[in-house]
Amino acid sequence: AQSVTQLDSHVSVSEGTPVLLRCNYSSSYSPSLFWYVQHPNKGLQLLLKYTSAATLVKGINGFEAEFKKSETSFHLTKPSAHMSDAAEYFCVVGGSNYKLTFGKGTLLTVNP
């Protein structure tokens, strides 16, 4: 069985400041982990993925995430927030039978 916990339902930052979205996972095997972003009334876009290669994963739009097995974490970071980063972010664990387990989501607000 696997599960995902996104530790913050809402994060608010100022434009130009760092972003940290936190995610902890539970999995009975070596997981595949993803971060997806969803802008209002849009589909989900893959930001980055971890599939047992490098533990520091770089994604699109300046985002990156670090896989820490000892902490069962996969936090998403970005050095400098942009207004266009305002969206819902989902941390996701890949499992067997092609099923994905989604976290509840973190709404990122970027203030000017």
Place this chain on the structure above:
Amino acid sequence: DTEVTQTPKHLVMGMTNKKSLKCEQHMGHRAMYWYKQKAKKPPELMFVYSYEKLSINESVPSRFSPECPNSSLLNLHLHALQPEDSALYLCASSPLQRELGHEQFFGPGTRLTVL
């Protein structure tokens, strides 16, 4: 082509109507998915097709009927829906690989309103 397309973008239907949602991908993916997403919630898996055969049905009511006519197309037929079925319906596809945790590519969704 690395895109999943969905039509229509928006759909309003009455409870007695019959309508269909369509999804298409040309990435050669052999797994395709339907999800339902309510406001401020993560997507919920409804159906999975692999090699054009239904492999997972997450106990979805029979008023939702999926169909996979070929490896590029996925339909969701709707009949006698309820107002609580109003949601964003997302289609996704992924390659079939041995390793676990398949990255899924999502379409933009169909916003369904049931009156």
